[in-house]
Amino acid sequence: MAEQLTFPLHLRSAQGREDFFISPANALAVTTLDSPETWPLGRMILIGPEGAGKTHLAAIWADEHEAAILPAHALNEEMAPALVAQGAAVIEDAPAIAESEAGQRALFHLHNLMQAEGGRMLLTAQTPPRDWGMSLPDLISRMEATATVRITPPDDALLAAVLVKLFADRQLTVPPTLIPWLVTRMDRSLATARRLVAALDRQALAQRRAITQRLAAEVLDSLD
Structure with missing residues (x-):
């Protein structure tokens, strides 16, 4: 199993598929992530409010597809080849990429390499790309063209x-x-x-x- 980049937790938090509760609020997201072969250009943005289960669902996807997990604020261009070589990546809290131009260039580079090599990339966010505050035009166009799926407020x-x-x-x-x-x-x-x-x-x-x-x-x- 490929090594994953994660944050340390102070509490035991069950993150397996058996611990993820499916309801009408997240059923479409679960179905979509279970079929990455249908994602346009191998990309998907998972959108939902704070605490909606995005991290849990992304962790399940990463485990099942041997994907690296990386917070957007930690991404740099040097990481892109290794992430592409792994074949799949999860970029968490994607709007944080707007904090720096270097971060935006790194995501743009990763996006292009993933597409060229047929890799898959899942991004998580609370809002759609138009609200991320990005300044790099090429990245804006690519992110706004990326397919999205939402987790809605809980029932x-x-x-x-x-x-x-x-x-x-x-x-x-x-x-x-x-x-x-x-x-x-x-x-x-x-x-x-x-x-x-x-x-x-x-x-x-x-x-x-x-x-x-x-x-x-x-x-x-x-x-x-």
Whole structure:
């Protein structure tokens, strides 16, 4: 298996396909990433809000296609040949490429080499390319011509499944009734789910309390 570039995590976070919960919010994205042979010119941009599961889904794709994973801000032109030789690459947080002209030139170079060699490239972003703030005209035209697929805001089933996963990642035991109670009261965002579970973990530890509906209500009020 090819070596992947990743960030260290402070918590165990399950990132396998069996840990990814499919719902109407992400089903099209899953289907699209499962068929890279259909991607126009071998490129795809995965778009979704913060915490929507882009990194998880990209990690699954990278594992199954032996792709390198690289944050956009770390990309430089010298890396392009090695990434192309690997045959597939994931560029995470692609809008960060707009922070420097050198980064934009690096992505432009990588894009052209991947296309010439028949490699595949997956990029992740919260917004479409027109909103990335790029200044290199050739890169703008190529990114805006790249196919996109979206993860939409979570439905109840997905939000509940993610909460269960987040509690499990932290090895926290909660009453089964707490999950649907939280789903009906919290902001409909997976990023909020992450902050909520983290805050519940901190408060339960600091106050030496079990995670109950009462504690959850207090934490929700503090988040608001």
